Amino acid sequence: MPFEDFTLWKYLATIVDILLVWFVIYKLINVIRGTKAVQLLKGIFVILLIRVLSEFFGLQTLSWMMHQVITYGFLAIIIIFQPELRRALEQLGRGKFFTRSSSPDDDDQEKTIEAIAKATDYMAKRRIGALISIERETGMSDYIETGISLNANISSELLINIFIPNTPLHDGAVILQKNNVAAAACYLPLSESPFISKELGTRHRAALGVSEVTDSITVIVSEETGNISLTKNGELHRNLTLDGFKELLSAELLINNKVKQASSTRWNWRGKSNG
Template sequence: MPFADFTVWKYLSSIVDILLVWYVIYKLINVIRGTKAVQLLKGILVILLVRVVSEYLGLKTLSWMMQQAINWGFLAIIIIFQPELRRALEQLGRGRFFSRSGSPDDDDPEKTIAAIIKATDYMAKRRIGALISIEKETGMSDYIETGIPLDSKISSELLINIFIPNTPLHDGAVIIQKNNVSAAACYLPLSESPFISKELGTRHRAALGISEVTDSITVVVSEETGGISLTKNGELHRDLNTDEFKELLSSELLVNTKVKQASSARWNWRGKKNG
C-alpha cells in the first residue's frame, strides 16, 4: 500500500510539473508577443530544424556548425532578448506575470483608417507636422516604451490634438497598436540609407527607419510642404493626394484584416459543423 501511494504521488507530481512548465512557457510567449523577439524565436527554430535534418542526412559539416550555434545560443539569447527578459522580470516583480491576459482585440480597421485620413488631411492643409506608425505583425513594444503611454481609442480629434505645435506630445511619433493609440512622443530609429534625399527631414528618416526593421505602416505629414507620405518595407511613397493615400492605406490595413477574418470565420464554421 505505501508503494502504491508513492507511485500515485509520483504520477501526480509529474502531471503538476508538466502543467506548471506549460503555463510558464505560455506566459513567456505572451511576454515576447508583440516584440521583435518573435522573429528571432522563429530563427532559432529554423536552426534547430536544420540541425536535426543535417544529422539525419549525414551532413557532418553543416551539423557541426548548427551544433556550435546551439552550444553558444544560450549566451546569444541573453544578449539578443535582453529587453524582453527585463520586461518579464519587471512583470514578475509587479505580480503581473501570472495575471490573466488582456481582453480580446477590438478589430475595427475601417475606423482606424478613417481617423488617420481625416487627421492627416486636416494637418496637411495647415502644415502641421505629424508622424504616425501603425503596428502590423512585427511588434513595436520596444518603441512604445520610449514614449508616453496613452492606450486610448483612436479618433481624428485625438491625433490632431497630439501634433498641435508647442504641445507636450507633438515631438515624436504616435504608435497605433490593435487599433488603439498606444503611445505618443515615441522615438523611432532613423534610417542610415545614403540614398535618402537631402531635402527630407527627421520625420521622413524616422518613418523609413522603422519600416526597415518592422513591417509597420508609417504616415508622415511634412511641416514644410504639408505633403503626405507613407513608408512600408523600406519604401517611401511621397506627396500622395487624398485618394492615393486612402487607397494605399486601405490596401495595407483593410485587405489583410479581411483575409484574417475570413480565415477565422471558416474555422469557426467548421467547428460548429463538426460539433
C-alpha cells in the same frame, strides 16, 4: 491492474506535459513577435542548423566552435532578450499572458481611418509635421516604451493637438495600438538605406526604418511641404492626395482585418465541428 492504471496515468501526464510546453512556447512567440528578438531567434536557428550539419559531415573545428557558442550562449540570450523576458514576466504578473488578443472590427477600423485622414488633412494644409505609426500583426511594445504612455481613444482632435508645434509631445511618433493612441513622443529606428533621397528628413527615415523591422503602417506629414506620405514593408509612398491616402490606408487596414476575421471564423468553425 494497478500497474496498467499507473502506465495509463503516465501516458496522460506526458501528453498534458507536452501540450503545456507547446502552449507556453506559443505564448512566448506572441510576446516577442514583431520585436527585434524575432531576427535574433532566426540567428539562433541558423547556429543550431550549422551545428547539426557540421556533426553530420564531420567538420570537427566548425562543430567545436558551434558547441562553444551554444554552451556559453545561454547567458548571452538572457542579456539580449532582456526586454522581451521582462515583458513576458510583466504580462504573467498582470494575468495577460494567458489571454487571447482580439482584432478590432471593421467599424472601429473605419473610425480610425477617418480620424487619421481628418487629422492628416488638417495638418497637411497647415504644414504641421506629423508621424503616426499603426501597429498591426507585429508588436511595437519596444517603441511604445520609449514614449509617453497615453492609452487614449483615438480622435482627429487628439492627434492634431499632439503635433501642434512647441508642445511637450509633438517631437516624436504617435503609435496606434488596437485603435487606441498607445503613446506619443516615441522614438522609431532610422533607416540606414543608402537609396533614400537626400531631401527627406528624419521623419521619413524613421517611418521607413520602422517599416523595415515591423509590418506597421506609418503616416508622415512633411513640415516643409505639407505633403502626405505613407510607408509599409520598407516602401515609401510619397506625395499622396487625401483620397489616394485614404484609399491606400483602407486597403491595408480593412482588407487585412477581413482576412484575419475569415481565418478566425474558419478556425472557430473547425473547432466546433470537431467538438
